[in-house]
Amino acid sequence: MSTTDTAARRPGDYLPGEIEPKWQRYWEENRTFRTPSVSDKPKYYILDMFPYPSGAGLHVGHPEGYTATDILARYKRMKGYNVLHPMGWDAFGLPAEQYAIETGRHPAEITQRNIATFKRQIMSLGFSYDWDREVSTTNPEYYRWTQWIFLQLYKLGLAYQAEMMVNWCPALGTVLANEEVIDGKSERGGHPVIRKPMRQWVLRITAYAERLLNDLEELDWPESIKEMQRHWIGRSEGAEVTFAIAEQPDLEMEVFTTRPDTLFGATYCVIAPEHELVEKIVAPEYKATVQAYQEEAAKKSDLERTELAKEKSGVFTGAYAINPVNNAKVPIWVADYVLIGYGTGAIMAVPAHDQRDWEFARMHDLPIIPVVSGGDITEAAYTGDGVMINSGLLNGLAVEPAKEKIIAWLEEQGKGQRKVSYRLRDWLFSRQRYWGEPIPILHLEDGTVRPLNDDELPLLLPDVREIKPSGTGESPLVNVTDWLYITDPVTGKQARRETNTMPQWAGSCWYYLRFIDPRNTKAPVDFDLQKYWLPVDLYVGGAEHAVLHLLYARFWHKVLYDIGVVSTKEPFRRLVNQGMILGENGEKMSKSRGNVINPDDIVASHGADTLRLYEMFMGPLEAVKPWDTKGVEGVHRFLRRVWRLYVTEDGRLNPAIAPWEGSPAPLERIYHKTVKKVTQDIEELRFNTAISQMMIFLNEAQKETKLPKRYMEGFVLLLSPFAPHIAEELWQRLGHAETLAYEPWPTWDEAFTVDDTVEIVIQVNGKVRDKAMVPADIDAAGLQEIALKSEKIQTEIAGKEIKKIIAVPGKLCNIVVGK
RNA sequence: GCCGAAGUGGCGGAAUGGCAGACGCAGUCGACUCAAAAUCGACCGGGGUGACCCCCCGUGAGGGUUCAACUCCCUCCUUCGGCACCA
Structure with a gap:
């Protein structure tokens, strides 16, 4: 066993293991950070x-x-x-x-x-x-109000029940969240997962789509996040158009399109396999094929539908729709490239001007009629602007005016209207789980539902000894029969409680x-x-x-x-x-990669102040950055040097710290610059550069033999948000009885942050040729004079024509000469 | 494929029109020490020259704007994040 690693402690050692718990205890006992709810x-x-x-x-x-x-x-x-x-x-x-x-x-x-x-x-x-x-x-006292908010949503008609497709895993007997399904198999066990409709609670977030989109404007958020939300909401303007069904006068089909101008180019229609119209319109001789296709589509996950479908599958229903603009009879197909959840779940296909429709038409030999000039429709769909052709009343118009005209016409004829669609879907709000907020709803024997009254909240999760999957896809709560079935105290009817619980998003x-x-x-x-x-x-x-x-x-x-x-x-x-x-290897930290850093270990080896400071020193807050244990040691050294600046080896306050009159000029300037930079950097969350500046101050202070107490106190205050334990300890040793948490933040004197003399650069044609120390307040003319007097510059420009001189006070002077 | 962010020494990064590489890490040399650790001091982008001075090159690649570009504009490459048949 080595004896060197248990070096003898000296009274003046920096011991985070002792001062950190000490101050944490102090803050806790004194309720230092208790926030008054009301204040001036x-x-x-x-x-x-x-x-x-x-x-x-x-x-x-x-x-x-x-x-x-x-x-x-x-x-x-x-x-x-x-x-x-x-x-x-x-x-x-x-x-x-x-x-x-x-x-x-x-x-x-x-x-x-x-x-x-x-x-x-x-x-x-x-x-x-x-x-x-x-x-x-x-906590029931918390989720009581989560439930209360749910009830408000319910009362506003923003929470409703619907049959929704969920990931059902028969082997596990449970429903899985999307992120628990990997390549169509359950994350745990690798069992097959199928999509199955189940009764779910859904929140009508789409009713707020427009406001969620518009109000992003006023937020001070990263542009990328706002952009992601805009995309997620996915607003698109277009029209809903009504197609009649041939030979079935009581049926109609609504389609959504962003290109109503291309209506004359619609050569077929497509409806999603899950669309309720499929059963009603399918011709008897096509029934078997269509049903087989629907079953095939139901087995696919959303991912398979998109990724595997390089080739657009689909089958003809045997039915025809009537194009309202020209009464053309166009075939109706079923294809899974049309999604039930977007728009109306049905489209008019314009293969000449939509790439997906084009691919589908090519594959299934459907006609392609161009209605916008430009492009080559034998190669690809043309989605650009142009002049309308083959389009009756729209001929000769450009795309945008044509859209306006046809929407007006459709509205006049009662065949359609302007419509805004969103990519955003309503929010699937129920989970078939035990460990979530119970949804405060009773299903009564007469088939109605009764939301609980406010005084019936919180609806507590029943205490169960063991959580078992239900086997039916419902939550484990169905096993708790004495909780599940009750006589409703309000209506007196037999009732079954809602077994779905809320998703994790609810509480947050x-x-x-x-x-x-x-x-x-x-x-x-x-x-x-x-x-x-x-x-x-x-x-x-x-x-x-x-x-x-x-x-x-x-x-x-x-x-x-x-x-x-x-x-x-x-x-x-x-x-x-x-x-x-x-991780240190530049890869994402994970147990399997074995590169996980545990904060507890760093606190134990170097202290919390070091961990805090290092995490802020690594780089900009927003950046992705690798851990570096050597870097931890670097900031730890900085804190030890800070400590030694204040505390002598025998544990006393450094005698150099005193209320010196007439402080050393260099330190004075550095101090004021440091206060300014640290203050501004904190405001802008640029912690890494704030720390650099404190390091610069320390390097400077270490050179001094007289350390004015007011600066040394100010520095401790500057450091305190970053490394609060060492700062509190030093503050105490500087003779203060109270925490520094509410001390006024140090201020700087602008006069000390500007130097009397500055080094300026003299350039010839933009290249640095000489440097000079000049008074900071020298003007452009004076600067120019000094620049031209420089010997090096004289040699450099000898015999050349001076074309222009740019002098920037405090920075540089650039002399532009001819060849 | 589309949208967004980013590419700077051996490494993390700084500078956002005005001396590129602050600060830190790593490294080299020196001081202290019997020795080591710790600490302190010096050096530390590449090349030429080679103690010093000095010169040239250099911020992903190419072009442009400007007296001056890591910084602004255009094209491209790479990496990361997000979305992905949304009619």
Whole structure:
């Protein structure tokens, strides 16, 4: 055993293992970060995406975003803001349920244990959360209000039941989420998965599509995220056109098209295999073929339909539709390239001007009639602009005017109307799971449903000893018969409870509201309090939530806005995505790659301050960047050097720190520059460069023998949001009895941030030829004079014609000469 | 295929019209030490010249705008993220 690695401790050693728990205890005991709900101070609401407390515990990606928000929160407090900076748990979800099924333990117990681990880990990093506001989505006092919001949606007609296709795995006896299905097989076990219609709860998010799209404008979010949401919503303008069915006067077919101008070029129609019209129109002699095709299509997943269908399959129904513009009889086909969920589930096919229709027509020998001039339709569909041809009343028009004219004509004739379609689908809101919020609905014996009354909430999850799959595709709750079947106390009727539970998205849709008023028993959030605190000023989290979580939360927020619960249109004013941290080999961290870094290990070996500082020093917050253990040591060295600047080997305050009169000039300038840069960089979340600047200050201070106390105190305050434990400890050793958390943020004097003399560059034809020290305030003319006097420049330009001289005060002088 | 972001030393990155490589890591040399660790100091893009000075090249590739381009514009390549028959 080596004796060298247990070097003798000296009283002046930097020991994060001792000072970090000490200050964490101090903050907890003194409730240092408790946030008053009301205050005269301006508010600042800074939010992390709350985590799913997985069994694996925290990984180094979590503290990245949490540190960034913590720095800003601590900074804003020192700037005099009343800062709301809470943390909680998105604790419903699949992994706990699966683990429960495997181990026979209760998900609540597993969840509780995981939360305890997460909380211990998060607390060990010294984040300044107000733990009095902690919430968990699995707490009945919380999900009571999740259920309440669901009921509001139901009352507004925004929650409805429908038969929806789900991923049903017969072998596992359960329904799987899309992400649990890989290549048509179950993620666990590799069993086949089929699509099967089941009764589901669905939220009518499409009713809010337009507002969700338009209100993106006012948000300070990354453009890429806004673009992804716009694309997800997928607004497109066009027309809905009514086609009559030949020989079946009581039937009609609605199609959606973005190109009503090409109506005269429609040579056939296609309906989705799942379309209800198929059964009604199919001719007897085609029935067998069509049914076979429908069955084939039902077996395919959405992925197979798109990826494998390089060749567009389809079958003829034997029926014909009547084109309303020219009464042409066109065949109706069934093909799975038309999706039931978009538009009307039926299209008019214009093979001359739509590439998919073109491919289909080629394959099945259907006619292709050009109606827009330009392009070569023997090669490909032509989708560009041109002049309308073969189009009756539209002939001679360009595409856009033709669209307007035909829509007006269709509306006049009652054969169609202008229509906006969205790619966005209604939100499949039910899961056939135990570990989620129960949907507070009763199915009565007479076939009606009764939403629970507010005073019947929360509808608690029944406590069960063992969670077993139902085998029917319903949730494990069907096994809990004494919970399931009741006599409804309100109507007196026999009733069966809803067995579907809510998806994990539900609880995370509104948690930012609950943090404002976490113990309210009368409402999800107090109206006056939300008025003070909303919107969230800064929301930081991973880009994986770019679309779903952020879209769902915005949707709920708008509904709550409409019913007067909240008073802002949008929940999150500013959004920032932190980039992923990769393993040391540059690959994504994962257990199987063996490159996972555990924050606990870094805290144990180097301390929380080092971990925090390193994660911020790695690079820009938004960037993806690899972990480097050597880099950890680098910032740890910086903290040790900071420590030694303040604390002598025998543990006393460095005697060089004193209220010196007339401080050393270089340090004075560096100090003011440092305050300025650190302040501005924090405001712009550029933590890596803020840290660099503090390193520059330290390098400078180490050279000095006289360290003015006011600068040394200011530096500790600058460092404190980044490395709060060491900062508190040094602050105390500088003679302060109280925490520095509410000390005023240091200020700088602009006069000290500009130098008296600066080095300027003298260029000839844009190339640096000489440098000179000049007074900082010298004007362009003076600069030019100095430049021309330079010996090197004189030799350089000798005998050449000076064409132009550009002098930029404080920067450079460029002399442009001829050859 | 479409949309978005990004390409800078050996590595992470800085500079967003004005000295490319701040700060850190790694590396080399030196000081301290019996020795090592720790610490401190110096050097640290490539090439020519070769202590120094000096010159040339250099921010994915090519072109353009400008007195001046890592930075702005165009074309292309590569990587990453997202979407993907949406009529």
